[in-house]
Every structure is written in structure tokens, then in C-alpha cells.
Amino acid sequence: MNLTNLSGPTPPSPTTPQCSAKGCRADAVWVLAWNNPKLHTPERRKTWLACDEHRESLSQFLGVRGFLKDVVTLAEWESAERQD
Template sequence: MTEERRTCSRAGCRQQASTAIDWRNPRIHTGDRSKTWLACEEHVPFLTDFLRARAFPLQVRPVEPVR
């Protein structure tokens, strides 16, 4: 069986993601709706800093294994 590859959401990055960043823009998303970006180890700080600079609520968690 082939394991699904989850790729980092950073533009141009093709590395495997290890972290999920769940976030929402409170001006356009209700509290029950969020988006998820995936990040490799290198790009977690870049992506979270980008979202925090805009004061978007976010949660950082490990990527769950594919079932």
C-alpha cells in the first residue's frame, strides 16, 4: 500500500508536511469554519508568523497519519 504524501503549503515547497496549521479569518469565516495549511519543519515559523501578523486565530498540530 502506498502512503499518501502531504506536501507543504508554502509556495514552491515540495517537502513533506509534518505540521497542520488550522486558521480562520474572522472577518469572513464564522467560528465553525476554518482552513488548514500544511507545513514542513522549515516553513512552520514562516506560515504561522504570516497568520499571526494578521491576528488570525490559529492552532498548530502534528499532521495526522493517513488511515
């Protein structure tokens, strides 16, 4: 018996970025840029991706903690990344 791959084939990675909300696999539309000031330097930005449905709840989660720095569309974020 071959036990090397009991879990089956590795699923393909998504071709478009997906929402970061738990269990959601919708295409991302928004980038939530955040920073935990206890862990990160002020200029560092970590990101979560959000679909339209989860943008508000993910923003609230980060905002209540004082972590949320910016919310922009994925297209704007990618455009700014190309310019850097």
C-alpha cells in the first residue's frame, strides 16, 4: 500500500486573489492595509484581502484594535505596487 499521498492531489492555487475572511473563497475586491504598532515599524503594512461582502466586517475587526491604516481597491493597490 502506498501511503505517500493519502490526502489526494494538491488543489490548484487560485488564479485571482481571494477574500481573507474565514471560509470565503470569493474573489478579492478590496485591500485592507494594517499595522500592529506593538509588532511592526510605523511604515510597515500587512494586508488582508476582502470581497464586497466581508469588507466591512474585516475593517471593523482591524479598526477596533487600532490596526487599520487604509482600505483601497485591489486594482489601486496593484497599480501602486507596479509604480514602486
